[in-house]
C-alpha cells in the first residue's frame with residue numbers, strides 16, 4: 254500500500270512581460286506563470302505526480318491557495334484507491350459540497366481540481382511506465398466511460414453513445430499508435446503573431462515557421478483594424494497561398510463589431526476566428542458564426558467546463574473546439590469534451606503555449622486520435638516556442654508536428670531547478686514583477 258505524504262504547491266512566475274511574448278488585444282503584459290502542485294508519496298519507486306494551472310501572473314497566489322484547499326482530500330490517502338478509480342476520485346473532488354460553492358465547476362477552484370487530477374494522472378502514467386496518451390489509449394471503452402461525469406451531459410451525450418464512439422475506434426488503435434510514433438501529430442504556430450511584435454519580426458518569424466514545416470500560423474487581432482489589415486496582408490504575402498492563417502481576438506469584440514471587423518480580413522483567406530467575444534456568451538458566438546461564415550469560429554481556452562462546451566455544440570456556436578489542459582477539471586473532463594466533439598463531428602484543435610500547455614495537451618490530442626475520433630483530419634495542436642526548456646520531458650517538434658512522447662508520465666513535470674529559480678519572490682521573478690509595473 255502506498256500513501257500520499259504531501260501536496261506541495263509553489264507559485265512560479267516567468268518574466269515574459271519584458272519581451273511582450275504572449276501579448277494580445279486583451280492580455281497586454283503577461284508574466285507566464287504556473288500554480289504548481291507536486292504529489293509526494295511513500296512509494297519505494299520514488300514516483301511523484303506533477304500538475305499545474307497556467308496563469309499569466311498576478312493572482313497566481315490565489316490559484317495556489319485553491320490547490321492547497323484540496324489537501325484534505327489527498328494527504329494520508331491510499332494512492333492505489335485514488336489511481337485505480339480515477340472517475341470516483343474526480344467526482345469526490347468536484348462533488349465536495351463546500352468547495353463546490355466556489356464554482357460550481359468553474360473558475361479558480363475547478364482549475365485547482367484540474368491541477369490535482371492531472372498530477373494524479375501523471376503519477377498513474379509514471380507507475381504504469383507509459384506516456385499518458387498511451388495509457389489512456391489502451392484503456393477499454395468501458396474504463397474510459399467510467400472516468401466521465403455524465404451529470405448535465407445526457408441531453409447531448411449518453412454513456413451508451415460514448416461507448417459506441419469509443420468501440421467504433423477500437424479497430425485500428427495499434428496502427429494509429431504506430432502512426433503517431435512515426436509521424437507525430439500536426440501543429441500550427443502562434444509564435445509569429447503576437448500583437449506586440451514589429452512587422453519585421455512578424456515577417457521573420459512567419460518565414461521561419463514555413464521553413465520549420467508548419468502548415469498554419471496564427472495572428473492576434475482586434476486592437477486596431479488598420480494594423481490588422483496591414484499585418485494580415487504582410488503575413489499572407491510572406492507565407493503564400495498554401496499556408497493557413499488563423500486569427501485570434503482574445504474576447505475583444507461584441508457581436509456586430511466581430512462581424513464587421515472580420516469582413517475586412519476575409520480577403521486574406523482566414524482559417525478561423527478565435528475567441529471573438531466573451532467565452533460565456535453562447536448566443537453571441539452563434540450569431541457571429543452565422544455572420545462570418547464560411548470563416549469558422551473557434552473557442553474553448555477560457556471555457557469553464559464540459560457543460561459550456563455541450564451548449565456551444567448544441568447551439569452551433571463554434572465550429573472548432575479548443576480544449577485547454579488546465580482550464581477545466583483535468584484529464585477526465587477533457588475526455589468528456591473530446592467525446593462531445595466526436596458526437597457533434599467537430600474537430601478539436603487544442604489551445605497551447607503558455608507554460609507547459611504544449612507538453613500537457615499533446616497527450617489529449619494523441620489519445621483522441623488513437624481512441625476517440627480516430628482521425629487527425631482538420632486538426633492541429635497550437636505550438637508556441639516558449640519555456641519548454643523548463644520541463645523534464647519537453648515537446649519535440651519535427652516537420653511542423655508534435656513527436657509522440659515516449660517517456661512515462663503526463664509531460665507536466667518541471668525541473669526542480671526551474672521551480673526554485675522562478676519561485677515568486679526570487680530574484681528573477683522579482684525583476685519581472687518590477688518590469689511589468691513600469
Ligand SMILES: [Mg+2]
Pocket residue numbers: 501503527528554604
Ligand atoms: Mg487564443
